[in-house]
Amino acid sequence: MIEKPNEQHAPAQPRHEIGQVVSGSLAKGLFMKLNSDESVEDIRAGKFVVVDGEKHHFFSMITDVVLDTSTQGLLANPPGREDRLMRQVLSGTTTYGTVELRPMLMLSKGAGESDTELRPVKTIPGHFSAVYTATADDVCRIFGDEALDSRYFHIGAPLDMDTPVCLNLERFVERSNGIFGKSGTGKTFLTRIVLCGIIKNSKAVNLVFDMHSEYGWKGSVEGERAEVRGLKQYFGDRVAVFSLDPDSSRRRGAPIDFAVQIPYSQVTVDDVILLQSELNLSPTAVETGYALVNRFGERRWLSELLRMDADAITEFCETNNVHQAALSALQRKLRVLAESCKSFLKDDSEIEVDDAVKQMTSYLETGKNIILEFGQHTQPLRYMLVANILTRRIHEDYVKKTEESLGGGEARPRPLVITIEEAHKFLSPALSNQTIFGTIAREMRKYNVTLLVVDQRPSGIDAEILSQVGTKITYLLSDERDIEAVLTGVSNASGLRGVLASLDSKQQALVLGHAVPMPVVIQTRDYDDEDFRRSMRTDRPDELIEREIERDFS
Amino acid sequence: MGEEAIGEVIEGSTTEFVAESRELHSPPPFGSFVKVPWSGEENFQHELSPIKATSSEDDPFDSFRQSTGSFGSSYRSIVEGEEPDEILPGLSPAIYAVVHQATTAPADSGRRLRAYWKDEKQLSEEQPELSEWLLVTDFRAIIIGYSANGKIRQFLPPQPPKIHSFAYPCMPEEIRLITRRMDFLRTLSNFRNAPSEEVVAACIREANAARGGDFEFLVAAGKELANLLKDDYDRLQAIMRRVAP
Numbered sequence: 001m002i003e004k005p006n007e008q009h010a011p012a013q014p015r016h017e018i019g020q021v022v023s024g025s026l027a028k029g030l031f032m033k034l035n036s037d038e039s040v041e042d043i044r045a046g047k048f049v050v051v052d053g054e055k056h057h058f059f060s061m062i063t064d065v066v067l068d069t070s071t072q073g074l075l076a077n078p079p080g081r082e083d084r085l086m087r088q089v090l091s092g093t094t095t096y097g098t099v100e101l102r103p104m105l106m107l108s109k110g111a112g113e114s115d116t117e118l119r120p121v122k123t124i125p126g127h128f129s130a131v132y133t134a135t136a137d138d139v140c141r142i143f144g145d146e147a148l149d150s151r152y153f154h155i156g157a158p159l160d161m162d163t164p165v166c167l168n169l170e171r172f173v174e175r176s177n178g179i180f181g182k183s184g185t186g187k188t189f190l191t192r193i194v195l196c197g198i199i200k201n202s203k204a205v206n207l208v209f210d211m212h213s214e215y216g217w218k219g220s221v222e223g224e225r226a227e228v229r230g231l232k233q234y235f236g237d238r239v240a241v242f243s244l245d246p247d248s249s250r251r252r253g254a255p256i257d258f259a260v261q262i263p264y265s266q267v268t269v270d271d272v273i274l275l276q277s278e279l280n281l282s283p284t285a286v287e288t289g290y291a292l293v294n295r296f297g298e299r300r301w302l303s304e305l306l307r308m309d310a311d312a313i314t315e316f317c318e319t320n321n322v323h324q325a326a327l328s329a330l331q332r333k334l335r336v337l338a339e340s341c342k343s344f345l346k347d348d349s350e351i352e353v354d355d356a357v358k359q360m361t362s363y364l365e366t367g368k369n370i371i372l373e374f375g376q377h378t379q380p381l382r383y384m385l386v387a388n389i390l391t392r393r394i395h396e397d398y399v400k401k402t403e404e405s406l407g408g409g410e411a412r413p414r415p416l417v418i419t420i421e422e423a424h425k426f427l428s429p430a431l432s433n434q435t436i437f438g439t440i441a442r443e444m445r446k447y448n449v450t451l452l453v454v455d456q457r458p459s460g461i462d463a464e465i466l467s468q469v470g471t472k473i474t475y476l477l478s479d480e481r482d483i484e485a486v487l488t489g490v491s492n493a494s495g496l497r498g499v500l501a502s503l504d505s506k507q508q509a510l511v512l513g514h515a516v517p518m519p520v521v522i523q524t525r526d527y528d529d530e531d532f533r534r535s536m537r538t539d540r541p542d543e544l545i546e547r548e549i550e551r552d553f554s
Numbered sequence: 555m556g557e558e559a560i561g562e563v564i565e566g567s568t569t570e571f572v573a574e575s576r577e578l579h580s581p582p583p584f585g586s587f588v589k590v591p592w593s594g595e596e597n598f599q600h601e602l603s604p605i606k607a608t609s610s611e612d613d614p615f616d617s618f619r620q621s622t623g624s625f626g627s628s629y630r631s632i633v634e635g636e637e638p639d640e641i642l643p644g645l646s647p648a649i650y651a652v653v654h655q656a657t658t659a660p661a662d663s664g665r666r667l668r669a670y671w672k673d674e675k676q677l678s679e680e681q682p683e684l685s686e687w688l689l690v691t692d693f694r695a696i697i698i699g700y701s702a703n704g705k706i707r708q709f710l711p712p713q714p715p716k717i718h719s720f721a722y723p724c725m726p727e728e729i730r731l732i733t734r735r736m737d738f739l740r741t742l743s744n745f746r747n748a749p750s751e752e753v754v755a756a757c758i759r760e761a762n763a764a765r766g767g768d769f770e771f772l773v774a775a776g777k778e779l780a781n782l783l784k785d786d787y788d789r790l791q792a793i794m795r796r797v798a799p
Contacts, residue, residue, distance in 0.1 A: 036777070073787045085769070085798050086791065089776030094787065 015132035018043070019099060021051060026124050029063060029495055030101040032131050036092020040065060043099055045502045046510065046521025048134040048158045053125030056106040059118075059134070059142060059518060063495030064100035101131070102495040104518035105142065118142060118517055136163040142517050144168060153197030154535070155190070155473075156509070156522030165511070165522045167471070169197055172515035173204040173415045175470025176441045176451040178423075180458045180486055185475035186507045188214050189527045191419060191454050192231065194473075196527075199235050199369055200536055204415035204450075206369040207360070207394065209387045211378055211421045216241040216371040217254030228528040230254075231371060234536055240368050242356065244344045244386060245375020260356040260372065262389055263348040264306075264338075265299035271388050272334065274426075274435050278381040279333045284326045291322045303347055305331055306338055341382055357393040364394065367414060380425050387426070391418060392436040395449055402447045416449045423453040424460030432462040441465040459485040470514035476503040490519075559720035561693060563590055566714040569745075570696050571651065573721045578685050581656035581693035585756020587724035587732060588695050589648040590715040642704045642731065649715050650706075650724065650732050651695030652757045654748040658691040695721070696745050696753070698738040708737035729764035733771075736778035743782055751789060754779070755796030762797065772797060 018038050024030030030051065034040060043065050051058040069075060071094050079086035103121045118141075143165045144152035152166035172194075179194070181187050192215060198204050208215050208231075216239075218227045232239045232255075240257040243249045249256045269289035275281070292301040295316065308316065308331060317324040338345060363370055372390070374383055394416070401413040420426060420437065432438030440449050442465065450470075458466065459481035467489030477483050483500050487493035490512060499521060500510055512519035526532060530549050560582050561573030571590065575581040582588055660667055665688075670677060678685060700711035724732065732738070742754045758775050765771050776794055783790045 071785050071787045073785070077787070077791075079791070083794075083798070085772055085776060086794050088773045089780055089790075089794060093777045093780035094784075094790075 015050070015052075015135055017130050017132050018049070019097075019131045021101075021125055021127065021129045021131060022098075023127075024101070024124055026121065029492075030060065030103060030124060032099045032101055034092075034097035034099055036096065038097070040067065040097040043097065044159055046159055046499045046508075048139070048161070048520060049101065050132050050134050050138055051101065051103065051125045052130045052132060053106075054129070055110075056108055056123075056125070057138075058103040058121060058125050058129075059105040059107070059138065060101040060103040060131075061495075061499070061519060061521070062099055063102045064498050066098040066100065067095065068098045069095045099131075100495065102492060107141070134158065134161070136161070139163040139165060143520070150201045151203075153194075153201060154525060155193055155197070155511070156524040159508075159521055159523060164525075165516070165520055167194070167197065167511070167515045169201055169203040169515070172471055173198065173417055173450060175514050176453065176465075176468060177471040177473070177513075177515070178453040178455065178458065178466070178469045178486075179473045179475075180455055180477060180482070181475025181509070182477060182505075183456050185505060186509070186524060187454050187456070187475060188212075188219065189507075190473060190475075190509065190524050191215075191452065192219065192228075193525060193527050193532075194452070195231060195369075195419065196234060196532075196536060198417060199231065199238060202367070204417045205364050205367055206371075206417050206419065207364065207391075208369075208371045208419040209383065209421065210371050210373050210419075211383050213248070213252065213254070213373045213375060215419075216256075216373050217249075217252070231369070235369070238367070238369060239371060240363050241371050241373060242360070243373040243375055244377050244382075245373070248375030249373060254373070256373070258356070258359055260344055260386075261351050262345050262356055262386065263351050264303040264345070265348050266355075266357065266389050266393065267302050267345070267385075268298065268389075268392070269293055269301070270434055271385060271392070272337075274384055274388050274431060275337070275381055276431075278384070279337060281333060282326065282329065284323065285330050285333075288322055288326045288330050291320045292316075295320055302334065302338075306335060337381070337385070340379070341377075341385065344377070344386070357390060360390065361394060361397050364416060365413070380422065383422065384425055387420060388435055388437070391440070394418075395436050395440060395447070398447045398449050413448055417452050418449065419452040419454065421454045423451075423455040424457045427453070427461040427465050429462040432465055438462065438465060441468055458482050461485065463488050471511070471516065472513050474500060474503075474510045474512075475508065476505050477501075557722050557725070559722055560588070561721040563715050563717055563719050563721060564692070566717055568697070568710055568714050570654075570694055570747075571715050571721075572692050572694050575656070575691040575693055578689055578691050579658055581691050582653050582721075582723055583756075583760075584653055584656065585753055586653050586760050587650060587729050587757070588653060588721045589650050589724050589728070590719050590721050591646060591648050592700070592711070592713075592715055592719070593647065642701075642706070645701050645704050645706070645731075647700070647702045649697055649700045649711050650728075651697045651721075652738075652742060652753060653693050653695045654745070654753045656691060656693040658689055660688055661690045694748075696742060696748065698741050699732065706731055706734070708732075708735055708741075710741075726764035729761055733761040733764075736775055739775065739778050740782055743779065751792050752796070755793045758793075758797045762799075767799065769799065772799070 017035065019032040019034040021030050022033045034043065043062060045062055045064065047062045049060050049062060051060055074094055079090065103124060105118045106121050107118050139158060139161065140163065146152040146154050146164065146166050151168050151170045153169050154164035155167050156165050157163055158165055179187050179191055195206055198206060210216060215230050217230045217232050219230055221228050232241050242258045242260050243256040244260050246256060246259040272289060273286055292305055296304040313324060313327055317327055360370055398413055398416060404410060405412045426435045426437040427441065437451060440451055455461065459479065466485055472486055474486050477486060477500060483497055487496060490496065496510065496519060503510065507524050508521065509524055510519060510521050533549055559576065561575050563571050563573045565572035670681065697710055699706060699708040739754060742757060743750050762768060762771055779790055779793060
């Protein structure tokens with residue numbers, strides 16, 4: 001149940017009528033004739049409006065704007081450019097704007113307590129119902145208010161409004177989620193904002209595969225400021241930065257908590273298959289790999305393979321009925337892999353520090369959030385290998401713990417959100433059945449592990465997985481296939497398509513799905529500005545925060 | 555009425571009347587607003603009949619109203635909230651019309667005039683009968699509404715103007731009141747016995763002039779016409795071209 005609006009937060013403001021409903025259907029949406037004193041140019045796709053029906057308020061989104069005329073003859077003989085009188089006379093009478101609305105939620109006007117619930121629309125308002133722009137009250141009523149309830153977290157404001165639109169974080173972490181958009185639209189910023197919300201309100205513990213080292217200590221930014229703070233600077237001890245490339249972190253002046261090293265024994269055949277296209281592996285590589293596992297076991301197959309000389313290969317092929325060329329090819333390619341990853345992927349005997357996986361699970365267990373920086377290792381090959389190995393192990397651990405808790409043992413483990421960038425590489429239709437990420441996306445919250453997928457090419461992600469994504473936050477996408485992909489599994493997608501294509505190229509996003517009661521277009525809030533720093537209310541004293549704001553923004 | 559009459563009604567019907575102009579060749583301008591006083595208030599007491607049935611028991615003002623006679627009408631309308639802003643107590647009952655045609659012809663319709671081939675001065679000296687009794691100027695006006703009980707109605711009066719009542723020009727103040735609503739445009743634009751586009755345009759120009767040139771008024775009138783003429787964009791354009799400032 002959605003809370004009553006906060007009186008202080010949302011002073012009653014008069015609603016502004018913009019038109020009236022003239023036709024429509026539940027299936028296709030409503031058509032509104034724009035009042036003659038309203039300019040068509042003020043009506044923007046994605047704007048949030050309220051239709052005042054006889055018994056219900058209908059909360060709706062503008063999906064299309066049409067120029068209409070009652071007289072076709074006019075179009076053949078339009079008034080002259082100088083004819084101001086004629087233009088004004090025609091505007092709103094013979095020529096008028098028709099606005100297409102998509103009603104999303106309805107709220108009974110009845111005063112009874114049981115009627116105050118927002119419901120999905122099951123009917124439409126009658127003819128000539130007035131349409132108003134939404135007020136701060138309406139926004140609070142639908143999207144909640146973070147001042148009243150820690151479930152809600154402010155991520156932006158509706159178009160042309162200042163009232164916060166909040167995500168319901170509890171619902172957010174229940175499912176896998178996606179943040180999509182062309183590059184440069186603000187995905188990383190919003191991801192940071194959402195992660196801050198989850199950490200601040202302790203709704204889940206995070207594991208971020210930070211391909212471009214944007215989240216940990218500081219991040220880069222376009223525009224005047226050279227950099228923004230990373231999560232570590234906001235949350236201190238609650239965030240641990242792991243690094244695959246400690247040298248790079250040192251050069252950037254970013255303190256790290258742990259240098260990650262992965263022993264060969266942690267690499268499985270499945271991890272290698274994931275890299276099929278990157279390593280150009282042949283289909284027989286799988287069989288060859290499993291033959292090695294049969295012979296040497298899960299933990300030793302890779303180190304044994306890398307160590308084999310020509311004689312050993314011949315001997316192995318004869319005894320295990322494996323094609324010699326296939327085995328040599330596999331060895332060659334895996335040697336390339338081992339060489340390119342040698343700074344963090346090592347033989348078990350060379351490992352200097354503790355196993356990264358063990359470290360990570362113990363951090364996560366105590367509620368510490370982990371950001372894994374890749375430093376210079378930004379090649380998809382390394383990113384995918386590491387992300388897959390670590391996630392698989394952590395997931396195994398979560399499955400075990402969840403099963404134990406079901407067996408009556410300990411409490412369920414904390415919800416874990418794994419953030420991955422370039423997600424289409426893991427979740428493509430060809431690979432999604434093999435990677436652990438595909439499994440997590442499908443099984444949803446069964447084991448309390450969900451994904452936060454950040455991607456610029458959602459059409460590259462398996463449709464089955466996309467349809468399971470709970471909340472989608474989508475910045476501008478221009479490729480038809482990407483738009484199609486994001487709207488997979490969304491009812492009444494046709495209206496949203498136009499909205500999606502008409503977003504600004506920066507900081508405007510369509511939010512839809514599990515964590516918001518209705519789809520809404522927002523101007524996303526700024527990350528790491530004065531308001532954001534104040535609202536994070538970290539453990540640091542207020543004076544210190546104010547002093548830093550003074551220093552950084554004046 | 556303080557003003558001087560400009561004509562006398564010589565033919566009247568529900569929708570229009572004909573008046574003889576006081577001066578030869580000087581009818582009121584085409585499209586101008588004229589009025590003919592009538593006895594609306596006395597004759598149409600039914601308009602004042604109680605809107606809801608009231609008895610003297612539940613209406614404490616009933617006896618008061620009866621004792622105050624005609625005062626009661628506007629008083630009652632105000633008290634009962636029937637468009638109080640429309641009540642204009644100083645407004646004398648009149649029928650309002652818009653001049654749409656003027657003719658100058660022999661008074662005796664059977665008589666045919668001949669050309670004299672003289673200039674105007676010569677003609678008036680040598681043929682004074684022409685202006686004294688032979689020729690008359692008539693004008694025709696379309697009735698667009700009336701006033702009664704301090705209210706202006708933009709629909710046809712229950713009865714036509716009386717023959718031999720005088721016609722007066724409307725003062726700018728009155729024109730502003732009459733044209734506050736745009737319903738008269740429908741009456742004018744539907745009138746078939748006149749060049750209606752010209753009448754409508756001239757009438758809007760008059761009303762606009764009475765407002766000292768108000769672009770917003772022109773826009774409002776235009777919007778009303780746009781709704782009235784719907785598919786007839788050419789007609790709308792023709793009218794708006796004639797009223798454009």
